[in-house]
Amino acid sequence: MTSVGNERNLTIRDVAQRAGVSISTVSRVINGKKVRDELQVNVQRVLNELNFRPSAVARSMVRGRTQTVGVLVEDISSSYYAEMIKGIERILERTGHHPLFKSSHWNLQLEEEALQVFLDHNVDAIVVVGGLISEARLQDLAARMPLVLVGRGGVSVDAPTINLDQRGGAYAATRHLIELGHRQIVHIGGPTTQEDAVARRLGYLDAMSDHGLEVRPDWLCEGDFLETSAFRATMQLIENSTPFTAVFAANDQMALGVTLALHRKGLRVSDDVSVVGFDDLPVSAYVVPPLTTIRQPAQQVGELAAHAAVSLMAGEPAQLAPLELKLIVRESTRALRR
Amino acid sequence: MTSVGNERNLTIRDVAQRAGVSISTVSRVINGKKVRDELQVNVQRVLNELNFRPSAVARSMVRGRTQTVGVLVEDISSSYYAEMIKGIERILERTGHHPLFKSSHWNLQLEEEALQVFLDHNVDAIVVVGGLISEARLQDLAARMPLVLVGRGGVSVDAPTINLDQRGGAYAATRHLIELGHRQIVHIGGPTTQEDAVARRLGYLDAMSDHGLEVRPDWLCEGDFLETSAFRATMQLIENSTPFTAVFAANDQMALGVTLALHRKGLRVSDDVSVVGFDDLPVSAYVVPPLTTIRQPAQQVGELAAHAAVSLMAGEPAQLAPLELKLIVRESTRALRR
DNA sequence: ATACAAACTGAAAACGTTTTTTGCAAGTGG
DNA sequence: CCACTTGCAAAAAACGTTTTCAGTTTGTAT
Structure with missing residues (x-):
């Protein structure tokens, strides 16, 4: 029975040693770059044997990207935001990005702190849903990194913005x-x-x-x-x-x-x-x-926001399909009896 | 007007240079360790001027801890889990940890992938809520790092488990x-x-x-x-x-x-x-x-789980207060008319 | 065979911190 | 006045990767 997961903090160096190659080669195999066939299979074998997974932290360090996206909402547990989050999850999952959710609870200071956390953790993009952050601050942010705004109707920030009427x-x-x-x-x-x-x-x-x-x-x-x-x-x-x-x-x-x-x-x-x-x-x-x-197509809003973020991260302009609000008539309304 | 946030990827080195000290000294000031008063205020001034914030990634790299906690639930947007998440957020916020939420959508493979992401990102603890992961796998995990289980009644894993009757x-x-x-x-x-x-x-x-x-x-x-x-x-x-x-x-x-x-x-x-x-x-x-x-006191469950995780990370044993289910009688039930 | 390009590998640098080690100056006891 | 701590700051090592650079092998054309 092979135990699942890295045994105990293996490094690429252990793999290299065990495969009798340099760490560069191991890195290349991991990243699918060209390597002599014989070495390739050998290293791959060791990789599998040890169930090795490279440290995302070290990777982020050197690559300067973290594959994470900061998502700031008022309240994760509120139904509407929860739906939106679901949409975001779905899209980012596909692109190999990881959402980092924070709730600001309608509090400007918490909002600012959450952004700071995103910045500290070097997220690759930020999605801000509603909130009280000033326009200037948003502009500041947009200038420095991919930023997507949701439900901030009035602002004139240089960032893709998703708004429903x-x-x-x-x-x-x-x-x-x-x-x-x-x-x-x-x-x-x-x-x-x-x-x-x-x-x-x-x-x-x-x-x-x-x-x-x-x-x-x-x-x-x-x-x-x-x-x-x-x-x-x-x-x-x-x-x-x-x-x-x-x-x-x-x-x-x-x-x-x-x-x-x-x-x-x-x-x-x-x-x-x-x-x-x-x-x-x-x-x-x-x-x-x-x-x-x-x-309100909350999930679609989330999906759209996530798509926009992904585009921005890829250096492409985000394209926003317009989303419509729709009246759903059920049974709580009826013609006035007179 | 001072712009908020690090200007453009400042490093501790820039601060050191500008303050005329070594990077070690800057590090010490940041971490509140003893430094000659004169230098301390000088460095602190530069720190404020530049609005410098150390890279969490680099920090994680060297410290081996990330201050993050992986939280695996079935579905973030489902009301019950959302409530629980709220409780988790509340507690972790206080201790300076950051929850990383993942939904598994009642799918074993997604569940396993989420755990792998947690491991790759070197989270300091994992909270698993429900789910299909095998007992063996959980035991494996528990042996390697702080693990808290919620709603896994039957398992005999060496990890604090929160269960409601x-x-x-x-x-x-x-x-x-x-x-x-x-x-x-x-x-x-x-x-x-x-x-x-x-x-x-x-x-x-x-x-x-x-x-x-x-x-x-x-x-x-x-x-x-x-x-x-x-x-x-x-x-x-x-x-x-x-x-x-x-x-x-x-x-x-x-x-x-x-x-x-x-x-x-x-x-x-x-x-x-x-x-x-x-x-x-x-x-x-x-x-x-x-x-x-x-x-079901969902928020309290979340809080309890978070507390347990925090204790575990601090190397202390987690203590679990028992939580009770309670019948709430409202108006959807009444005595059978006969 | 020889020169040269192509293909690949290994050594080393880099990423931005913290922590350990080293070095220096001042203080202390004999 | 010397030897020895003490206190503190600078230098260097370390964290685990990716990437650059240089070097080695192999292949090819003359």
Whole structure:
């Protein structure tokens, strides 16, 4: 039985000795460069026997590249980012790169530290998803190494940027409700510090005003993208007897909060109040009733970002296929009964 | 305005030159070792001016340690693992270690490759969560470096292992239903290749037999831990007119699938059929009706695993506080009306 | 056979640190 | 005043590779 893995920190030198050649030759065999056939097979045999694997660290040292890509997101464990990460994993796996994930938890300092870690570890490229890092800092970074930006709509940084039309998506969500006959539509938004959240609110306002609908101030609520905040906001709304027949929540998690609040107050989703979310989390198709929402192709975003990073690392320009948001109509919305 | 980050691949040598000292002295200052005060401040000044940060790669090379921990899970983007990862992140962040996450997607070969990557990159410790890797291989690994196992109930490997009593949890879930008066209880299990899935099924069977209840063969369904499989199974059950008043699903995702199927068939959860899940995902408290489930303290598991890894790296024995599963009663279960 | 190119191998340098060793100056005890 | 520590900084070795450079062998054409 051959034990798997390098026995105990073998080096290329051990291999060389055992094969009776120089370390250069071993290196060449490992890297598939031309070597006399006889030596080639001999060294290869020893390589297999010892189950030798060259140290990635030493390699990185001399090559100046590490085959790693730093990926900075707000929160690895949040469904939306998790989906994106899946896409990134899938692509990088193929190209032999290794993603290094860090969460910044909506905290600028943590974000900066994570970037520093990436730099210290000499990653070959960085993918920044959202976040609070300043434009100047990003520009600085982009000038020095491959950088891909995701969901940073406004910035004018010299780096490939992947953006989805959040405002348009929100517009479509709101219009859907309007077309169903709703006039009294509440919007529960995300934190105004987040770009996406404000874009979605703008989309909501656009749609309302385009259709000649007045927006009552108390229809504009601010949440934090988590269920509880939307739950509370909705409870308030009902307790204040604010009139509304539909809710557009800025993400699916908050839409769930809304749904639960309605349930608690004895109202039924879609029969009494229509609800639209945003994101299309994997779970959204399975809640009761299945949630009408705007699908963000999170995995594809991740794949696209990874592809862009790979291109950049290869010295090629990144080409970005445009990605679309799409309204997914399920059962949480229905025509207003009158 | 000082630009952030190393200008362009500065080395310790540049610092030394600019400060008029040897590189050894710079190294000592960086590492906080004793140096004449005058030099210390001088070097420190240059260090700040240049915004110098030593190369982690070079450091790893010579120190033989990388400050990284390999973490192998089935699927980063699956809620349960994502929660665990959050716990791991939190702890390792404090100790200055960096987690390197890999997903194996329930595939032995990918799993082996991920381990190989960890080894190649010379991680200081490895955390293996679940998975199919053979016991022998794990033992091999444990002998060579700090290894922490999570959710590998059966193995007798010389490494700290964190396990939750899956069988007991399933027993509690089932007993809860029985105590509510249910007699006809369906179990939708996970894939039998997974340890946790079989343990949960055993717990269900234990509880049934302990209470003198016969289990009809068609009450034992096998799913794949995803919503759809449970949805299909439940639809089948109803279409076959299999009698049941309650369902114990082996995880929350499948419980959602069950719920949706019931909804589709015009049955209402808790009024007509009680449903219990397993995991207590963040979302489970917010679905309608909120799901009764067995809480797995995923974040705590992650924290515990990380702590264990840190101890091991420090050469100390890991101490494992036992973690408990807990029945969380919400609104998806209620006493059988008769 | 001889000169020269081609093909390949081994020695050595390099990557950027930390750590060990060496060297020097100042301090201390007799 | 000498021998001997002590304290500290510089020089050098080491980490495990890849790559450059020089040297050796082999082959080929004259």
